Amino acid sequence: GAGVSQSPRYKVAKRGQDVALRCDPISGHVSLFWYQQALGQGPEFLTYFQNEAQLDKSGLPSDRFFAERPEGSVSTLKIQRTQQEDSAVYLCASSQIARTATYYNEQFFGPGTRLTVL
Amino acid sequence: GDSVTQMEGPVTLSEEAFLTINCTYTATGYPSLFWYVQYPGEGLQLLLKATKADDKGSNKGFEATYRKETTSFHLEKGSVQVSDSAVYFCALIHGSSNTGKLIFGQGTTLQVKP
Numbered sequence: 503g504a505g506v507s508q509s510p511r512y513k514v515a516k517r518g519q520d521v522a523l524r525c526d527p528i529s530g531h532v533s534l535f536w537y538q539q540a541l542g543q544g545p546e547f548l549t550y551f552q553n554e555a556q557l558d559k560s561g562l563p564s565d566r567f568f569a570e571r572p573e574g575s576v577s578t579l580k581i582q583r584t585q586q587e588d589s590a591v592y593l594c595a596s597s598q599i600a601r602t603a604t605y606y607n608e609q610f611f612g613p614g615t616r617l618t619v620l
Numbered sequence: 621g622d623s624v625t626q627m628e629g630p631v632t633l634s635e636e637a638f639l640t641i642n643c644t645y646t647a648t649g650y651p652s653l654f655w656y657v658q659y660p661g662e663g664l665q666l667l668l669k670a671t672k673a674d675d676k677g678s679n680k681g682f683e684a685t686y687r688k689e690t691t692s693f694h695l696e697k698g699s700v701q702v703s704d705s706a707v708y709f710c711a712l713i714h715g716s717s718n719t720g721k722l723i724f725g726q727g728t729t730l731q732v733k734p
Contacts, residue, residue, distance in 0.1 A: 506663070535721065544624075544709050544724030545664070558719045593664065597720070605671055606652055606713050606720045611664040 504528070506612035508594050514618045515584045523579045523615045527596030534577050535609060536569055537593040545593050551577060552599075584619045591616045622647040624710050626725035633700055633732050641695040641728045643684075643710035651712040653677075653686050653693040654722065658707045667695075667708070700732045 507526045515521050527534050533552055537545035538561075548567070550558040553574035562569070566585075571577040581588055595609040627642040645651065655667040655677070668677030670686035670693065677684050682697045693710060710725040 533720065535719075537722075542726070544711070544726045545722070547721040547723070550719040550721055552719075558721065561721075595664075606717075608666050609720070609722065613663045 506594055506596055506610050508592075508612040508615050510615060511613065512616050512618075514620065516620055517585060518583050520580065520582045521584055521617065523581075523592050523617070525577045525579070525594030525596075525612060527575065527577070527594070528610055529575075530598075531596035531610075532574075532599045533597045533607070533609075534571060535595040535597075536577070536579050537595065538563075539591040539593055539614070541590070548579070548592075581617075584617075586619050589617055589619045622651065622712060622714050622723050624712055624723055624725035626708075626710050626728050628728070629707075630729040630731055633730070635702055635732055635734050636699045637732075639695070639697040639700045639704075639730065641708055641710075641730070643693045643695065643725060645691050645693065645710075645712050647691075647712055647714055649715040650688075651715050653684070654711045654713070655682070655684055655693070655695050656709040656711060656724075658709065658727075660706070664709070700730070702732045702734055705730055705732045 536548040539545040547561040551571040566582045568580045591614040593614045594612045597607040597609045623646045652671045654669045656664045657667045668679040670677040673688035675686045711722045
């Protein structure tokens with residue numbers, strides 16, 4: 503079956519432009535995560551959705567970052583007035599309900615969107 | 621806060637050599653521990669996991685044991701192949717997390733030469 507897909511795969515933006523990054527999770531997956539991966543670093547958590555509810559946005563670095571998942575499936579990460587420090591790979595992951603009584607469900611990652619801000 | 625520290629890379633080995641990639645963590649309580657792998661041009665994939673102390677995760681010849689006394693989760697493989705060349709990430713989920721957000725180390729690049 504289809505995995506997590508993200509678009510665009512590459513995005514070049516001029517400083518100050520707004521960008522929108524799309525994530526299509528695995529069908530039926532309740533949980534959706536966004537992570538930011540700077541060059542040479544591990545991914546860092548940005549935000550979490552359970553269905554359409556954004557339950558954790560503690561990792562969003564500033565109010566220029568905004569994420570939504572209005573119908574509980576596709577999600578969009580929007581970055582306003584992009585800055586050079588926003589250059590990174592943005593990863594989306596989905597899973598069945600994040601946690602059961604005894605374990606955490608596996609997160610399946612998309613290929614990422616590489617954002618370069620000039 | 622919670623954190624994960626991995627050994628610096630790159631690690632360069634010859635085919636059939638023994639592999640160890642060190643990983644230590646800082647976390648309160650009882651986190652779940654994971655190793656993810658990122659092959660060139662592909663997305664992150666779960667390699668193995670362990671959810672409680674002394675558990676051993678294993679997959680594709682790789683193993684890691686959850687050691688609470690040393691707060692470690694070192695990745696090992698007895699005989700590496702060229703196809704194992706990739707970036708390896710150690711990660712944890714805090715034991716009381718309701719969201720399951722992963723906290724990653726910085727990654728270790730493995731290069732295996734024929």
